[in-house]
Amino acid sequence: MKRTPLVNSFTRVWVIDGGARVDRDPEFLYYMKLDTVEKNFGSVNPIYEPSKIQYNEFDETASYRDEEERPTSSLIGRYPQSVRSRILQLAQKKCQVDAQLHIGACTSPGVFNDFMKVLIFEDVAFETYSTDSLGSIEPGERNPVNETVEVSAKKMYEYVPIEFAARSPADVTNELVAAALCDIPACGDCGTISDGCQKILSVSKAAGGSAGTPADIVFSIDGGANFFAEDIDTLGVAVDPTDVGCVGDYAVVISSEDGDQMHIVDKDDLDGVIDPEFTQVTTGFVANAGPTCMDSIANTAYFGALNGYIYKTSDPASGVTVVDAGEATTSTLNDIDMFTDDFQVAVGNDGVVVTIENDIAGAIANQPVGIGTNLNVVLVISETEWLVGADDGNMYYTVNKGVAWTAKALVPVATSVTDIKASTKSVIYVAATVSGKGEIFVSIDGGNSFIRAPRSSSNAMPVNDQINAIVPYPFDVDFVAGFGLADDATDGFIVIGSD
Secondary structure, three states: OOOOOOOHHHEEEEEOOOOOOOOOOOEEEEOEEEOOOOOOHHHHHHHHEEEOOOOOOEEEEEEEOOOOOEEEEEEEEEEEOOOOHEEEEEEEOOOOOEEEEEOOOOOOOOOOOOOOOOEEEEEEEEEEEOOOOOOOOOOHHHOOOOEEEEEEEEEEEEEEEEEEEOOOOOOOOOEEEEEEEEEEEEEOOOOOOEEEEOOEEEEEEOOOOOOOOOOEEEEEEOOOOOOEEEEEEOOOOOOOOOOEEEOOOOEEEEEEOOEEEEEEEHHHHHOOOOOOOOOOEOOOOOOOOOOOOOOOOOOOEEEEEHHHHEEEEHHHHOOOEEEEEEOOOOEEEEEEEHHHEEEEEEEHHHHOOOEEEEOOOEOOOOOOOOOOOOOOEEEOOOOOOOEEEOOOOHHHHHEOOOOOEEEEEEEOOOOOEEEEEEEEOOOOOEEEEEEOEEEEEOOOOOOOOOOEEOOOOOHHOOOOOOEEEEEEEEOOOEEEEEEOOOOOOOOOEEEEOOO
């Protein structure tokens, strides 16, 4: 996209009282402006040692940064004559607010999702309120009165509408069923330089047949520019994986078929050079209760399974332990999301929703959908706010831990929601099937509203039959990778969305 310098009259301010959330509408403060933004990323402090070769000289041998500071700015507008000041109200509440600066030219400033770029501020604090002089004692003092509030934010980042391009690795000849991000930011001090968005994993279905080959692990080590495919050699040739993830030093592939399996490999061996050797682990799994889904944080992973079983591991090489033996539900669990080590939510067939708190599982009494409708995916935004996707094409959300649920439909209408992932609190991506094609939707207001991520017909989603999994990056909201089934109903499909 052409780089055009910003003219400051092409900006407008929106706020979300209470912060971005699925049930909170953004508020248009068209009468305000955002002033200069400042962000200190931490001053660099050198560390010196005496020179080896010259007296009275010192060599800089290392350095360290001061603590990163909050971004700061000012919101400025005309002080109202006949109504209450909205920004004074927000400041007096002392509660969380999110703010967004929408930038556009050939767009409608009063339409929240019509923009060229957005500067997002999360967890904004209104710190100091002031006005210009509120009176005059001579004609020359007559002026408009401005009000100003000094603000700081916990987080600041940009969102730009993304464009999509399909990747066509020759080795990806079977449908891709699951995917995960397996990377963290690094400056190269302890290894490879990374923005935290480089290593992406996916797994395919098996080729099947007497002359077939095992399912593949398909991975990128350069942020989706290139992909490699390697056999998961411990899987049978007719066994399909169900999910993939990273736990500690391992990449983990699970399957609910043929012996209830977990297959692990050192994630550093997925480098495009080494032929990775997997190890099959069955310790702890129960017959007819194989793992169907997984999620992990650092060294801990939880698994949903057939017949409602839930497993846990902190050392994949040693196997898993049973957290719940199908007591909370006997329905197959299709997805699980770890909010913390102590709180997880799993969803499954016939609308079942299960919480796991301190390794105690319990089914939610008030389900979002009934028998006959399956929940495919869950996103846990907080311990009380969850967003689930169903095979009826709808999403459903709760903000009170499942006491009540509200439906949220996509436009255009979907037939199935296949994945939901959050990049940040504000930016949420959804994969869904629309008119027989996989599409990706995005929200920049915490799930309150969604738009199709390809914004125009000139950048439509590449043709495909279905997108089964998406991988957004928490370190770059303008990137998402999709994995699924190509439009020939056979090959794998990979699409990359970026700015």
